[in-house]
Amino acid sequence: MNGEGRTSESRSRTAYQRSEVVRKHALRVADGVCQGCSDDAPFLTDGGDPFLEVHHLYRRSEGGADHPKDVIALCSNCHRRVQHGRNGGEFNQN
Template identity: 40%
Template structure:
């Protein structure tokens, strides 16, 4: 059977069956039980996926891993994310995963509202993170009385987790903990979004309020900002 053709003609029912099988296997793997992927593949081919080949199902599982990887969620170790997954396939796989309750898409949706962003971050901070989020290369500006930008909650969550309660500017502990127990640090885009900076981990740092204001208002803000590229190795000039 032509695998390329199979990739494009899966029904919604088949995609949901694949996602259900994947989530079952992921639960087995996360519980430290021995996962027999060949056995699970065979079970799928005895049900809704009876017309699909073993190889085709394995490739679909890698598609599912890709979606989880893009959300920095854990995925099955034996199903590495597939590269060059088309937008149409990604959208359909995501829809099938949402239908099965794999994740809430609203948690990951970019927002220009600071309060909404922080609410999303507080939820995402409770989850296991795998990999580095892509972020937004060119954040969309929302014009109003005050101009704001749509930002990726995954990026802020990841950067704060990476800082682990320590300001990436001065190296001191965060000044206090918030009501939910997380350390209070602020996200700063080294090249400002208003200057066409990206909302990506390579352009964002977690700073204490003092260092954050220093980047914006101090007489040595340019020198201090330049020093961040030496202190935080993931940063890349834009």
């Protein structure tokens, strides 16, 4: 292929420092259960820990804090629902 019809885009992103202590706190509080759907974590990591993703309730890019009261642990599906779902904002508020 010669690349005709392709476009390229360049985007810049700001990376926000995230606290490992806050991440561990959110996972400890969740205790292996998604705080969005209340299902058990979908699988265990190589280390034997339940796999959940830490989600900031308020986007860091919009001034949200990297603080234990502002994070929860979600399964991959719930995390994607919050970020990309039609009702993600409403789901996040609940």
